[in-house]
Amino acid sequence: MSNKFTKGLLRKMPWHINDSEVTPEAVFKDRRNIVKALGLGAVGASMPSAAHADIFDLFSKDKEKKKFVTQPLAFTKDTNYAKDEIVTPYNKVTTHNNFYEFGTSKKAPAQNSQEFQVEPWSLVIDGEVERPITLGYDDFTKLMELEQRTYRMRCVEAWSMVIPWLGFPLATLLKRAGVTSKGKYVAFETLHDPEQMPGQKNRFLGGGIHYPYVEGLTINEAMNDLTFMAVGLYGKSLPPQNGAPIRLVVPWKYGFKSIKSVVRIRVTSQRPPTSWNQLAANEYGFYANVNPEVDHPRWSQASERRIAEGGLFSAKRIPTLPFNGYGDQVADLYRGLDLRKNF
Amino acid sequence: MRLTNKHLFLLKAFMHWAALVPIVYLVLAVMTDEAGGDPVQYIIHYTGIGALNTLLIMLCISPIAKRFKQGVLVQTRRLIGLYVFAYATLHLAAFISLDLLFEWSLFLTETVKRPYILVGMLAYLLLFALAITSLNSIKRKMGKRWQKLHNSVYVVALLVPLHFIWSVKSEIIEPSIYIALTALLLWTRKEQLKRIFSR
Numbered sequence: 001m002s003n004k005f006t007k008g009l010l011r012k013m014p015w016h017i018n019d020s021e022v023t024p025e026a027v028f029k030d031r032r033n034i035v036k037a038l039g040l041g042a043v044g045a046s047m048p049s050a051a052h053a054d055i056f057d058l059f060s061k062d063k064e065k066k067k068f069v070t071q072p073l074a075f076t077k078d079t080n081y082a083k084d085e086i087v088t089p090y091n092k093v094t095t096h097n098n099f100y101e102f103g104t105s106k107k108a109p110a111q112n113s114q115e116f117q118v119e120p121w122s123l124v125i126d127g128e129v130e131r132p133i134t135l136g137y138d139d140f141t142k143l144m145e146l147e148q149r150t151y152r153m154r155c156v157e158a159w160s161m162v163i164p165w166l167g168f169p170l171a172t173l174l175k176r177a178g179v180t181s182k183g184k185y186v187a188f189e190t191l192h193d194p195e196q197m198p199g200q201k202n203r204f205l206g207g208g209i210h211y212p213y214v215e216g217l218t219i220n221e222a223m224n225d226l227t228f229m230a231v232g233l234y235g236k237s238l239p240p241q242n243g244a245p246i247r248l249v250v251p252w253k254y255g256f257k258s259i260k261s262v263v264r265i266r267v268t269s270q271r272p273p274t275s276w277n278q279l280a281a282n283e284y285g286f287y288a289n290v291n292p293e294v295d296h297p298r299w300s301q302a303s304e305r306r307i308a309e310g311g312l313f314s315a316k317r318i319p320t321l322p323f324n325g326y327g328d329q330v331a332d333l334y335r336g337l338d339l340r341k342n343f
Numbered sequence: 344m345r346l347t348n349k350h351l352f353l354l355k356a357f358m359h360w361a362a363l364v365p366i367v368y369l370v371l372a373v374m375t376d377e378a379g380g381d382p383v384q385y386i387i388h389y390t391g392i393g394a395l396n397t398l399l400i401m402l403c404i405s406p407i408a409k410r411f412k413q414g415v416l417v418q419t420r421r422l423i424g425l426y427v428f429a430y431a432t433l434h435l436a437a438f439i440s441l442d443l444l445f446e447w448s449l450f451l452t453e454t455v456k457r458p459y460i461l462v463g464m465l466a467y468l469l470l471f472a473l474a475i476t477s478l479n480s481i482k483r484k485m486g487k488r489w490q491k492l493h494n495s496v497y498v499v500a501l502l503v504p505l506h507f508i509w510s511v512k513s514e515i516i517e518p519s520i521y522i523a524l525t526a527l528l529l530w531t532r533k534e535q536l537k538r539i540f541s542r
Binding site (some may be wrong): 093094159298299300303316 | 378379383
């Protein structure tokens with residue numbers, strides 16, 4: 001097992017060429033002047049001042065919120081598991097998130113998580129292992145050899161993205177801890193910290209999930225090479241809304257399996273409970289493999305809306321592939337299993 | 344004090360303003376990325392809630408008119424009702440265009456297969472019927488049948504919160520509040536509803 005401090009090449013990444021296309025910061029910050037120019041200053045002015053502060057945030061002045069600071073990360077290997085598909089732009093990946101700990105709307109996590117503390121962090125790997133491990137914040141990047149993997153991400157809500165993650169295979173970590181013969185499943189747990197995560201404090205914001213959020217995989221799923229622990233995306237460390245400082249990425253399963261801000265990975269002999277399954281077992285199974293044949297009770301899974309570049313009307317609906325297109329690597333894991341029953 | 348025609352005019356002007364400002368806000372929020380990196384769900388939810396809020400406001404009018412003996416208030420119901428229809432139209436249009444990206448076959452199969460979409464579509468078709476029969480000339484032509492048709496606004500009031508609570512993944516608190524509010528507003532006119540539905 002490689003245990004050396006790895007300094008990889010910091011590659012010139014393909015999105016660097018897009019710099020000129022990005023909205024310059026000055027223009028972005030000048031939004032309220034644009035609003036004024038549209039003659040809508042009067043709308044804001046005619047509102048009572050209390051409403052100003054809240055609903056008309058958009059027009060209010062200089063409300064620059066603190067932004068979480070990400071760090072550039074070096075990596076040694078770069079593999080594209082999404083063929084020639086267009087990568088979803090950084091600003092969409094980081095402002096369209098399901099992370100109910102920070103609120104249930106898609107934009108809430110980016111808004112409510114910017115002061116989230118990721119340092120110090122402690123990730124415990126224990127349970128049915130020979131050598132329990134505790135990793136601190138620096139260990140994720142210094143102890144582990146980071147690689148870049150571009151994966152498709154398919155949400156159970158029938159939208160999808162393509163994201164360049166940075167991280168390492170979960171198997172590397174589990175091998176280091178040494179799974180015992182009793183280890184049949186792997187259980188994951190998100191940080192429970194209601195002071196930092198408003199959704200855990202307030203049921204209205206948290207959408208009725210029982211916190212902490214928990215997820216699980218079979219040991220064979222966990223040891224599959226595609227199963228990834230991500231610490232970064234787009235060449236930089238993860239922002240909180242994407243699951244900083246470390247999260248799971250299982251590209252052939254619906255996104256809710258890819259648990260964020262993980263503090264514990266426990267190898268178990270029994271199948272562990274999983275959050276969405278606890279909430280609605282008839283809608284969310286333990287496996288949650290992407291499967292166009294098995295509809296969610298309230299929507300079709302046969303196709304998906306791919307979130308890529310461009311504005312509102314430039315999105316495309318594309319057919320959903322079995323195992324999200326990763327059948328070659330993972331279909332063997334489910335040989336003999338009825339995937340309609342074990343959805 | 345009785346409300347005069349001038350008051351009614353000002354009130355109606357205010358109602359137009361109050362119904363249109365949220366739309367302007369939505370357009371600006373989407374344009375400036377305030378609605379998130381992929382605002383599709385935001386737009387669908389925003390316009391849906393807009394339709395439901397407007398519907399509830401409309402249902403408040405006649406109890407208020409009765410309580411304060413201001414009969415002219417009832418004349419604002421058509422205006423508000425047409426905004427309910429407008430918001431519902433935006434909601435449906437956003438679903439078909441932004442989410443389904445004009446896959447009409449998917450729209451049809453989803454409507455048939457998914458009870459919450461079916462319930463939403465039934466409510467929309469009723470609103471559509473109410474909107475196109477809202478002209479005075481049509482109202483006169485329809486005679487007694489007009490009132491009968493327009494009583495179905497109470498059916499819409501039952502269907503829409505059901506559509507809402509059925510559509511969410513787990514966030515049931517907000518739709519539950521709406522169900523309670525609707526129940527309250529229907530309760531205030533229970534005698535009238537008994538008469539309508541016992542016929």
